[in-house]
Amino acid sequence: MTGNNFTHQLKVYTQLLLDEESNWGERRESLQQIHRLFAECGAMDMLQTDNATDREAVWLEGGYAVSPYSAGMCLFEIVRTRLFVLGLINAITDLLQLQKERPIQVLDAGCGPYALLSLLASLYFTKEEVQFHLLDIHRSNMQSAGKLIESLELSDRFDSYLVADACTFQWHRQKDLNIVIAETMLNGLRKEPQVALTLHLAPQLCTNGIFIPEKISVDCRWHDSTGQQRKLEEMNELGDNSIPDYSLFEEQLCNVLTLTKDSVKDYFLQSPVAKALIPLHHTPQKDQIRLYTTINVYKQYIMHHHDSSLTAPITISQPNKNPLQPGTTIDFWYATENMPEIKWKAYS
DSSP: OHHHHHHHHHHHHHHHHOOTOOOOHHHHHHHEEEEEEHHHHTOTTTTTTOGGGGGEEEETTTTTOOOOOHHHHHGGHHHHHHHHHHHHHHHHHHHHHHOOOSSEEEEEETTTTTHHHHHHHHTOTTTTTTEEEEESSSSHHHHHHHHHHTTOOOOEEEEEEEEEEETTTTOOSSOOEEEEEEOOOGGOOOOOSSHHHHHHHHSSOOOOEEEOOOOOEEEEEEEEEHHHHHHHHHHHHTTSSSSOOGGEEEEEEEEEEEETTTTTHHHOOSSSEEEEOOOTTTTTOOEEEEEEEEEEEEEEEEEETTSSGGOOOOEEEEETTOOOOOOEEEEEEEEEESSEEEEEEOOO
16 A cells, blocks of 8 residues: 555544544544554554563653653543644644744654654645654654654655653754644643643744643542432433533632643742632532643643543542541642652641
8 A cells, every 4th residue: 555545544534533523433443543554554553562662651850751652552542632633733724824934833742653643633734834843752752653654655744853852852943933732741730741841842932832732720629429420320220321511510629730831830839839628518428529630722622521531530538538527728739850740738
């Protein structure tokens, strides 16, 4: 099969993934087919690799850079992949309409073995419209992505392949850096270097440059787990397979952290960075206190909790673990050294 045929197939699968009318099963199948096609093109097949180095993570100054294997497995996160690709496509389209300079310069920081987000977005633009620059700490990721892009005959849209730490990388090119896309995070902004990377790369954007994701918020909420479970059981008895309105069982206590391109390091060094008061109607034997992550990828493309592992709630108090009493105050702070994470302390 020629590169053009591979690319045509990839465009068909990508269209199905991004189509508003496609269902969950169709989107899942499209990602499985994309993985199969990538393997046929000679890229790393994380479902088959037995190379130990492909499963090795790297500790950076700003956090934990996941292994090539783990980065490759992100492909199968349906909502994450879909919304990040849609966000990037729309960001590029917006800049093409707003400015005369061509091509748009996009830095994909932590691109992984497939440069998945940039690669799928590149199908919708010409080399005159956009140039992608790939950046990753793992040389094997860059080799895999380079081989894949060459096989798909899309090399004209990819300007550079950079093996470096995104938390220290400097943009030295004469052309302005228009867009940075980076998804190097876990829920709760823990372990991985999303904060350090954003604080370092966002200031290198040109005026009106776009950082994707635009905003990451971590909120502390009270959760009525008993009420939610009762509602799910009622829906199951009625044969209702729809997704319940989880907000009915939650109460916002405070915003713990918000990360945007305008964030500064001093904000994360505050101690405490936020406080929450456990409500008087909290029942320690039934209810939970959780951290919820929301990712505003770009404009209307938003990931809520339960959409992805990136936004899965983190429980900090539940009946059988750290049960907290009504009226308790929680102080939150962000640890930036070694293992980045939100830490907390409760007191009456």
